[in-house]
Amino acid sequence: MINDFAFKIATVNGTGSASANGLLMQAIYRMGIPVSGKNVFPSNIQGLPTWYEIRVSTDGYTARPAHIDLVVALNPATYGKDVTTVRRGGWLLYDSSWPLDHALVRDDITILGVPFGQLCVEAFAGDRERTLMRNIAYTGALVALLDIDMDLVGEMVREQFAKKRSLLDSNFRALHLGYDYTKKHYPCPLPIRLERMSATRDQVLLDGNTAAALGCLYAGATVGAWYPITPATSLMEAFSGFCKRYRVDPETKRNNYCILQAEDELAAAGITIGAGWAGARAFTSTAGPGISLMGEFIGLAYYTEIPGVFFDIQRTGPSTGMPTRTQQADLLSIAYLSHGDTKHIALFPANPGECFTMSVAAFDLTERFQTPVFVVSDLDIGMNDWMVPRLTWDDGYRPDRGKVLGAEELERIKRFSRYLDVDGDGIAARSLPGVHPKGAYFVRGSGHDKHAAYTEDADEYREVVDRLAKKLKMAEEAVPAPEFYQNGENNSVGLIALGGTHAALLEARDKLAADGIAVDYLRIKAFPFGEAVRRFLETHDTIFVVEQNRDAQLRSLLAIETGLARDRMTPVLDYGGLPLSADFVTSEVTRHLEARVA
Amino acid sequence: MINDFAFKIATVNGTGSASANGLLMQAIYRMGIPVSGKNVFPSNIQGLPTWYEIRVSTDGYTARPAHIDLVVALNPATYGKDVTTVRRGGWLLYDSSWPLDHALVRDDITILGVPFGQLCVEAFAGDRERTLMRNIAYTGALVALLDIDMDLVGEMVREQFAKKRSLLDSNFRALHLGYDYTKKHYPCPLPIRLERMSATRDQVLLDGNTAAALGCLYAGATVGAWYPITPATSLMEAFSGFCKRYRVDPETKRNNYCILQAEDELAAAGITIGAGWAGARAFTSTAGPGISLMGEFIGLAYYTEIPGVFFDIQRTGPSTGMPTRTQQADLLSIAYLSHGDTKHIALFPANPGECFTMSVAAFDLTERFQTPVFVVSDLDIGMNDWMVPRLTWDDGYRPDRGKVLGAEELERIKRFSRYLDVDGDGIAARSLPGVHPKGAYFVRGSGHDKHAAYTEDADEYREVVDRLAKKLKMAEEAVPAPEFYQNGENNSVGLIALGGTHAALLEARDKLAADGIAVDYLRIKAFPFGEAVRRFLETHDTIFVVEQNRDAQLRSLLAIETGLARDRMTPVLDYGGLPLSADFVTSEVTRHLEARVA
């Protein structure tokens, strides 16, 4: 059980526990041990139940754990619920400032009490400081119980409060209050404990929204339009932070970017499209409700062929749903967003690392294909800190602006026809406003012919929309190809998934193999699907499509786009709003396989 | 060629030709001859090309004709295009006030000239009257050429201008100018001519939007919210007209309805939902762009289970597209409109008659299933006059309000749980505001449990959305069942279609049979699909899905919902914006069948 267990801290939001939990996670990471943390928080600002789950795994598994070994129960409101989540034989740590609550009693687990509250009341003055320090106190207790490197924790506290001397002292006091009391009263460490490793040297702890913001920064995005919405807010806020740091002209002190907080998502989409039309790399970030509101504008961008990157950090729907829970339920909406015949390019990052690389790819694709591109992330990827390889950058990278005619080219050509496909790749060259009189044309969401002239003629209309269909077909092989994980030779069972469930699928695959069930696994990275996806489907008799929504949306897209019969694909659906665990996948898969045999 | 031909009049809009064309169509109808007219008009108010196609058919076929026998070319701007549409051996009638334009010359057709302009210049004063009368003049010419009953036409003119004496005279003069000149200079009637029949006695000439408005009136809808948009505008305007006539309280002279012209489609959707929540039968009518804008609100209504009827009078997309052309391209958008897991009931009227009956059905379904219901019509059905059986009404009809608890019931029960499914049909009883304190509950688009209480708990959330899925499953057999047209015993070829293409499919079916190709035909009337659709698909080896969009959206829905493999269905797609003709279907079907044999 060394470096292989999970623990959960149950507190109340707005009390400062978040930073304490971050501290724990970071400490473990710095001990070189693979770690992952999931913050399960409420949709309000202060006073409601919140949980933080930390998993350590020698093998580097980062998916949500199947069971919790140790629960730190500090929120009476959820005692009953929390205690049940401890695995039998596990541990429960509670605040013994008050007598043990009946709700917490269970005879198949070990219950440890530390009077965090009392200790802090004695040591500190003022409610605020007492509540804050209580978090550091339980951190100290965990340091003792799990054998976290105390020096390292101390060092981190010092880093954090370098500037705030007074806070530094009280934090140290609190840390030791918890640590010493625990050491004194309980045999430390517990069987579940940590030991230094060196598995995290080339890794960083990063959330997807920050990584995506970096991607936009590095891709050269200059216009960001947005309207605040959880869990997408932190993406634009991170971008803004990076811009202040890297995008201010050294001489003039003026900004090489323009971020506009719009009045709503419709406006954010309009700004993105206007900026894309005028030649900037522009983007917006939103969540489901925003996607629904952008429907009309997306149809305009599709039909008028204007680039723009649209981030959807998915949360649990429908409607307002559960804003602080995760899901993959906007897939169908996005694929064909807007009335009429439309189809859109979408990228599906599996982790913060890919949020960075795919953001860059999204800008190249949107300009190359002159059509909106969606980067479809989710709350789990976007807002939780993930352990990922350090982001790297190739200075050789140059933006793919696609076919854009400059002044000279325009000067040369006889007549510029905006929607004329000269080389048969389905993509017509565009011109930017202000460059040259000959480049002038009229953008309209109404019927237009290949010269961008208004038309109500069936053939002229069809010529343009047929090319659009061709263009999207071309995109199939230009978007990131799926990742194929083969397990030995020609397996008949194949798993398919996309996005953040990847971590769980890799683990599930190993677990199944361990149980003697060898499966192949294909991770889809983009829509529209290409040949590789079709081939995988055709070459596997039994296919499981794992996704986090109720209606098997990915399976529907596969049925529509690849032609494989729906029922050749067995859905594995988890849509309660929490990150996927490997065990859910393995149990579902085995259940179905057994049912099949029976 | 008696009572079996088609002619087309090419003019400029805003010049009064519309009423003249209507007059012709109505005259033929009153002669008891099956007739249909398609108005092909531009998206502006005055001065652009417009066409009116009239088809007469002894067999009562009303689809767009394959070829035009006679073209009346009165718009020089489209001479070239118009003349090519005359079938070889056909006729062209032009205004010989000016010398014959080269563009009009064709040696395989008969060209007839009548100096309409000149005749009117001589007979009338003032530009306005001259342009107007020119239309009546060509009407007169056609009366002569096609042997339309002159007395009948005269009678209709009299009806129309009963009140405007002066207009009456000039109309008569104009009518005879065209009639006499034609009689005098050409052998009348032409081989293509009319003869009285008695095939229209129980029929009326009605457009779908008017019929839908009547449906809303008879279903007891009291709140109508809308934002003007072609081709949906005339629906609410007709409703308003009927309300002024039938819904004013005789005593108080106050209105038993409330029509609100909203600031946009989002507001129209919000008003509809608010009214549905408060207990009124409410609806809105819009077109594609409005559907895209209503996305967020539709998700709210779906998740909070509020009734409301949403008319989508489809036009050619994407984006603004061709607002005055028809299409069936909003199918996919509507079926799963809004982010997150959603699914919606949709009805597909095939003609104005069904616009009436399905509007009534829509209100019953939306209240019974407490979820938004879409009535998906299109420009061709909505704005063109169709020959349909007289609408009838059963006074025994009573609205199905679904499960609504009254004051007494609420008084009796212990606790009211808004989202609790007591009888296992997936539908929970609702209460209306203001009825009883015990009925009070909190509607929220955010996560809620079966008691309508806020929740972020995975199981409580899932319990509710799982019931929603079940509810929509239940709807499959409650919505209008598909129409099955069998042609003899066990055919292996089956056609599938929905909506306004029905006319073309019935004709195509006969034509194919005549060519020795017996096919079965299933007309889908609603989404989600039921068992009958599944069975039809399974029992036919070769299936053609005929629809008016580029991306085979109906086929996609069939693949997702029935599980039949996409490629078991051959798409027959016509999406240029004009109503479907039977010949397009027959030629596509035969082409594929031959290809298969080859």
Add this chain to the structure above:
Amino acid sequence: MTSIQKPPVRHPSLQTNALGLTKRDYEGAMSTLCAGCGHDSVTAAMVQAFFELDIPPHRAAKMSGIGCSSKTTAYFMRQSHGFNSVHGRMPSVASGANAANRELIYIGVSGDGDSLSIGLGQLCHAIRRNVDMLYVLENNGVYGLTKGQFSASADVGSKSKRGEPNVQKPIDPVLLALSLGATFVARGFSGDKTRLLPMLKAGLRHKGFALIDVLSPCVSFNDHEGSTKSYRFTRENYHELAPVDFVPLQREITAETEQGASVSVTMHDGSIVRFREVASDYDPTDRDAAYAHVRARQEKGEIATGLLYIDEHSADMHEIANTVERPLADVPFEALCPGREALEKLMDEYR
């Protein structure tokens, strides 16, 4: 369609209103807002207002959008139907509900983000429609629920928690409403319940759209030094036009003599709003005077509060639509469906 509800037995000490209900009957679920949030004070005032006006809770409908402010409809009148709709679009939902059932008393609660950003268009058009409802805009200058971004009501120069100044001009809902011809415009402060209460009552009794912009500080994200929407700044800079008394019709006017010079406006239902110690030249029914007053204060760096303008004569949505008195939702089907014969006759017109 309504039902008489018998007042249950309660602790005698609890004061009851004309319906025999105590204030408790007007309370709602436990608030989940931050301790000290201005919105909770507005909620408390709301409870008081409905209680004192003897409104049967189930005859009121609570409408809201999305935001901390919009959540508050759950925290008062548990026995009223509540509708927490989508962000910024509550005005249309309220309009529709009101169209269906004009008898209910509608109260909308929104925030400055909900009303002035995403919902600006809907707010303006609800004002134009003059929907009969009380619309309370809980204004804190930030998007609270999304953690403190500036809203469209943030003043230029007002500092964020991180110390960054707001650079965009604010939208003042009061000026906006006046320029649109709103029929009831007021501004209150959550920290001044005594003055807020009569405004709420008058707003509830107003026939038409009653807008009350309530300055309601966000303690978590906008109550710091340098913010112009903090408790401190508001307290120091708000300028009350004049305290008002709301005198419902049923109670005879006892307070009459209590104070000196006072302007008063008689509401549509006969109740009276009396302005105490108002500058004798101020006419609360003069739209332009109100506008000028607010602007003048603004130029002085002050915030004009109070019941600024009342127009009891404009038609509300239903008068404009000439709808029947009875709620449309209650009109019997027989009165709505013309029936078979009428249809037969009508069909003859389509030949």
Add this chain to the structure above:
Amino acid sequence: MTSIQKPPVRHPSLQTNALGLTKRDYEGAMSTLCAGCGHDSVTAAMVQAFFELDIPPHRAAKMSGIGCSSKTTAYFMRQSHGFNSVHGRMPSVASGANAANRELIYIGVSGDGDSLSIGLGQLCHAIRRNVDMLYVLENNGVYGLTKGQFSASADVGSKSKRGEPNVQKPIDPVLLALSLGATFVARGFSGDKTRLLPMLKAGLRHKGFALIDVLSPCVSFNDHEGSTKSYRFTRENYHELAPVDFVPLQREITAETEQGASVSVTMHDGSIVRFREVASDYDPTDRDAAYAHVRARQEKGEIATGLLYIDEHSADMHEIANTVERPLADVPFEALCPGREALEKLMDEYR
């Protein structure tokens, strides 16, 4: 990134501007509007304005929404890029375009339906953002393109073609803009080109959002007896504040002595707007005076026209955002991408 274009040879008689271009070079496609539509007159004035201001057509961007009015951007300056976006949402598209390329001259053309109904929120926020653009609202009181429904600017009592009176209060874009702190507010009449022209020029030269509400009658649906947006009614009831002269910087001020007492405002670029015969006490830089003036006329049943308010001192969107002078679309990638090393350093902060 721009290119110098050589004036092609033309008929000598045609007058040319400083760029050697003739008015023809500023014309666009054939109008498809109804003969006599007010919008076409506005289009003509637009051609004149751009021609006289010597603006290279390809350096202007024509933005619009949906409607007959919005179509007109196709009918002038064929050598300019045009963007006919979606209904009511042009302001956001224009904001984005301007954010990307601040060097272009942006002109937005919209209608009363496009701007005051579906687009009201976006218009208000573009005003708030103070996007540098000329925004022409071609106001005819109806939805022309959808065949004549009343728009939000229709006056109470104004009759539809079918004779039905409008019952909803109108929204006056001028009052709205003033209450929002717009920086340039004017109203013109398509039937009075001489007075409209200088307004357009001044609006084009204004730094920030210039709103011109142009009364532009719809001959097909709102030009009849009983309509308050007809040519006749407008002509009889519009009251011009004062004719203005626009004196561009480059031309020296000759007209100086031509007329008597005149107020003048110097624009950001040095050009001057001179008000002729304006009541000496009227200050076109006084926001509240402008508001009061418009309201006073309104109460008289008149329509206040003219260049009502100018504020040349407020920061526009880019000043607020402190963006670089050069168009963001032209900033070289090197200046945008921090590069490998920076990323390596940065990564150390995530350990």
